[in-house]
Amino acid sequence: MTPDxxxxxxxxxxxxxxNACVNDGTPESGEELRNADLLHTYLEGAGLEVEQYEPTPGRASLVARIEGSDPAAPTLCLMGHTDVVPVTPDGxxxxxxGGELVDGEVWGRGAIDMLNLTSSMAVAVHHLARSGFRxxxxVVYFAVADEEAGGVHGAEWVTxxxxxxxRADFVLSESGGLVRPSGSGRLVTLTTGEKGIxxxxLRVRGTPGHGSTPFGTDNALVKAAQVVGRIAAYRPQARITDAWRSFAAALDVSDEERAALLDPDRVYDACVALPDQRTAKLAHACTHMTFSPNVVHGGVKTNVIPDVVDIDVDIRLLPGETPDDVTANLAAAIGDLASxxxxxxxxAALPTASPFDSxxxxxxxxxxxxxxPNASLVPRLTTGGTDLRFFRDKGAVSYGxxxxxxxxxxxxxAGRFHGNDERVDVESLRLTTDMWVDVVRELIG
Ligand SMILES: [Zn+2]
Known part of the structure; x- marks a missing residue:
């Protein structure tokens, strides 16, 4: 029995x-060394050998291992990131x-994404080591820096x-394990794949000129506005993947709504009609390549007609889609402005997926x-990217x-992920910690 x-x-x-290891995307941010040092001291206390990697000053990742006795037995890696995204304190x-514990919930940035998991994995491995588990x-515990900015200073570098x-046969990390009642028992999500990036x-060119005489000019900003409008209005062909089919079965929607969400010709209108915005966003993103124009840079002075405007678009690919599909969709969206x-x-990162059967x-x-009891796992696709893609690329079966x-x-x-008032209940921390311990014992014990 696992103690409490x-x-x-x-x-x-x-x-x-x-420790507030806030990653704003710059190489100097994150400072995950604080969390790595904390975990290092904690894990060493259980007699574990701990290795730290710091490819960029302050951006430390950490590995602790309990070596198996049978070289033919599989290796399981528990991977958690130690960085968090910035906050808007006013919200x-x-x-x-503050990491306050209030009414059975721990509050703070990272409570859901994903310090809850990173800390519970550490406690599980610490417990196993302390109890003399052979x-x-x-089992590999891998605490990584820089997940929130693509893993350049973390998982990508170490792998x-x-x-x-x-190196592992099986990897577990973030995004999954949500429980929903259903007719036949409970459904628990297992994230088997993620969309590509x-x-x-898009650099839009025009011809510079004096802002006092705009008539008939070739203004890059005016053209860029049209490009943005076309991208926002563009509707790529919907695709229904196996993971979406299984996940839709677990959604809290009517049978009629569900049928529409599984029909490529009706899914877009079904998303528009859904009363719950979060479900609609998810359903749309799991069935379409998405295009979100999010950054614009351009112009030099109020009285100068701009000749260059850059528009940065966040494009996400479904499993099975390729960079060629991105090119084709962009051409269709932009139309005669393409020149x-x-x-x-x-x-860029391709979509990745692990088989559900393993x-x-x-x-x-x-x-x-x-x-x-009676719970079933349902596979789902995550719309964001995680470090699991580095392991899927190497053939490891990797789940969130x-x-x-x-x-x-x-x-x-969904609302707390990168959102305001992020927090997690202590009961979930307990369940997750015990689950890691049991999975390690069951899979490789
Ligand atoms: Zn995360």
């Missing part, structure tokens, strides 16, 4: 939130970096330069049923999981 680790995980999470009811397979330290810059637009890729999924289902209490709904989760 609730107090330990709550305290570690509070400490990690207070918060409490101090976003597994057949190896590229020190893969032997983290094609961050794209005025130069297209450059700023950052030994790890079987083990997760066995373990989840100890808490939620966790185990939440029934008090945390899809809507709560």
């Amino acid at each position: 680790l609730t107090g330990e995980v709550t305290e570690l999470l509070q400490h990690m939130i207070r 918060w009811t409490r101090d976003p970096f 597994p057949r397979g190896t 590229a330069h020190h893969y032997d330290a983290v 094609a961050w794209t810059r 005025a637009v130069e297209v450059t890729t700023l950052q 030994r790890l999924r079987e083990v997760l289902e066995i373990v989840v049923r100890r808490t939620y 999981f966790g185990l939440f209490s029934e008090g945390v709904t899809f809507e709560d989760f």
Whole structure:
């Protein structure tokens, strides 16, 4: 039996939130060294060997391993990021970096994304090591910097330069484990794949001139406005993937709405008609390549007609879609303005997916049923990117999981992720910590 680790995980999470490793996308931000040092000291206390990697000053990632006795047994990696996204303090009811425990909930940036999981993984591995656990397979704890800006100073770097330290057959990380009642029992989400990224810059060219005589001029900003309007109005062909089919089965919608959400010709209108905006956003993003024009730079002076305007568009690909599909969709969206637009890729990652059928999924289902009898796992696609793609690229079966209490709904989760008043209930921390311990024992013990 696992002793009650609730107090330990709550305290570690509070400490990690207070360390405020805020990643704003610049190389100097994050300073995950604070959380890495905290975890280092904590894990060493259980007698674990700990290795730290710091490719960029202050951007430390950490690996702790319990070596297996049987080289033929699989390796399981528990990966959590230690950075968090910035906050808008005005929108918060409490101090976003206070780590306060109020009415059974821990408040603060990272409480859901994903210091809750990173801390609970550490507590699980610490507990296993302290209790003298000698597994057949190896367990790797991997706490990474820089997930929130693409993993350049974290998982991407470590998997590229020190893969032997983290090589695994199975990897578990963030985004999953939400529980929803359904007719036949409960459904628990398992994130099996993620959309791809094609961050794209559209440079719109015009001809400079004097702002006092605009008649008949070739103004790059006026053309850019039209380009943005066309992209915003563009409707790419919808695609229904297997993961969406399974996930739609778990949505709290009527049978009629569900049927429409699974029909490529009706899904867009079904999203428009859905009363719940968050479900609509998710349904749309899981069935379409999405285009969001999010940054614009251009112009030099109020009295100068601009000749260059850059528009940065966040484009996300569904599994099965390629950069060629992005090119074709952009051409269709921009139409006859294409000759005025130069297209450059700023950052790209292909969509990745792991099979739903695997030994790890079987083990997760066995373990989840100890808490939620009759529960079934349902695969889902995440619309954002995670560090799991680096492991999927190397062939590891990689899922996003966790185990939440029934008090945390899809809507709560989606709203708190990068949102205001981020917080997690202590019950979910307890369930998740025990789940990691049980999964390790079951899979490689
Ligand atoms: Zn995250």
